[in-house]
Amino acid sequence: MATFDGREAVTVPAGADYLSDPIPFPVQPLERIAVTVHLPKAPSRQTSHPGSRTTSWLLPGRHLAADLIAAQPVVHWYQLAGVDVPAAPKSAAIVILGDSITDGYGVGPDRDERWPDILAERLQVDPRTRRVSVLNHGIGGNRLLRDELGPNALARFDRDVLSQAGVRHLIVLIGVNDLGTLTRDGPVPPEAHRQLVAEMIGGYRQIVARARAKGIRVIGGTILPFAGAAVYSPTALHEADRQALNAFIRSPGAFDAVIDFDAVMRDPLRPDRLRPDLDSGDHLHPSIAGYRAMARAVPLSLFRR
Incomplete structure (x- = not known):
């Protein structure tokens, strides 16, 4: 689970980026990863990448990735701006x-x-x-x-x-x-x-x-x-x-x-x-x-x- 300054939730100031705490999660080059985000209240203006050409899955309520069987697909990318990965020297x-x-x-x-x-x-x-x-x-x-x-x-x-x-x-x-x-x-x-x-x-x-x-x-x-x-x-x-x-x-x-x-x-x-x-x-x-x-x-x- 991602945390922010040790907390499970964060309020991101308008127009700002907010880094999570580091997560011990090894990944391989070109590997796909999934990130689940819970929003207690939908924002009035959505932060998204409409041309992401990548499927997100939407489901009301709070769920883990394993519980998303009934989720609705949408070809958009929401909230997440990027994933930083600690890399080897000379990367x-x-x-x-x-x-x-x-x-x-x-x-x-x-x-x-x-x-x-x-x-x-x-x-x-x-x-x-x-x-x-x-x-x-x-x-x-x-x-x-x-x-x-x-x-x-x-x-x-x-x-x-x-x-x-x-x-x-x-x-x-x-x-x-x-x-x-x-x-x-x-x-x-x-x-x-x-x-x-x-x-x-x-x-x-x-x-x-x-x-x-x-x-x-x-x-x-x-x-x-x-x-x-x-x-x-x-x-x-x-x-x-x-x-x-x-x-x-x-x-x-x-x-x-x-x-x-x-x-x-x-x-x-x-x-x-x-x-x-x-x-x-x-x-x-x-x-x-x-x-x-x-x-x-x-x-x-x-x-x-």
Whole structure:
């Protein structure tokens, strides 16, 4: 049973995180664990991860995990923000800061087929990277500079990156929603496109500088093609914006390393679009095969330091 300062119950202040006391509970790499939480009174606003793609089980009353036979499933993640695990010396964590492509849009419940999941499996296979873990901090709809679904990446940077235990590497793959939402209410002049690109480059530089100041190695991920995505109806101007941002991401010194997802995922015949065999069908999110291709595109040598 988890306790908090030796007590079985805790009231978490609004907007705060609260650590439990350590629990002597050994776990293996990639092992699933279940955590049971009892709420005497449902909060007026729920803390949850709607895109968790993981099943929770709800049942009125106070029960142990073994008593949840009649519980109702819901594909949401409630209350729990994370699990810290004491690790062996020289262990490290990779935080992946991203949007729905990292969050795993299109992955079925409880299937763990997001590209960070597959990357974690690859790391465990290689003896030289078995002490490296993956923290998936993708939020569907998230943007670099503006709030959308969840606070913008700069606003959540301290909580989701700097405060994570053992983080030594950061992969940044975010920006497609910034580009797409620019024209959500209608076309804008070319000057607005250029301004957004400049502001986003400034946002990337902020992330890199703040991470480097804490000794975290920052890896930039190029933005995937999204021409044909009905949710954004991108034009040639959007593609020019994406190309400008990817040119910055690839430029020497902008990041400590680069994963060129664009090069792997684009259609050679129509490079502003996802490869048909890697496209989920909405021309924005990869298919399961696409997520596997993204995970394979990550050089494990980046984490053997």
